[in-house]
Amino acid sequence: MLPGWGVANSPARPLLCSTPPGIVAFNGQRCRTLRNFALGALKEFGLGTRTIEDRVLEEAPCLLGEFQDSVGAPFDPRRLLDNAVSNVMCSVVFENRYGYEDPEFLRLLDLFNDNFCIMSSR
Known part of the structure; x- marks a missing residue:
């Protein structure tokens, strides 16, 4: 299995794909930005x-x-x-x-x- 963004385009799961898109199963630049923000916030904790x-x-x-x-x-x-x-x-x-x-x-x-x-x- 590929690490990180190599598996970012995995099949959709209803729990993870909601409107508006979240940080777990959304792809693209917006997703990357949201994930980086979330990881930064968690690191502060x-x-x-x-x-x-x-x-x-x-x-x-x-x-x-x-x-x-x-x-x-x-x-x-x-x-x-x-x-x-x-x-x-x-x-x-x-x-x-x-x-x-x-x-x-x-x-x-x-x-x-x-x-x-x-x-x-x-």
Whole structure:
């Protein structure tokens, strides 16, 4: 597989191709400019630095604790993993993490997942 722009003209996916075009699956100079802007903004938040690693290391014991709380009972780890990844992103962007049982955080994750399902079914 070719790296970078060599695969930029891949087939369209309804979730990624919306109006107005986003930064994920749009081609051309505008896309390149938007991607560069987004990467620059993410780098300011710590992407590509040890800061991200520190935040992952901060979240890992919380996730492990949630796994340990469910010992002996069947559970679906997807929800916990979604929470952990979202918490890492929130701690980078907002400098705040949320508890796995925080109702506002869970509602936002549900809304995001619902939106993802709706957009991918087009």
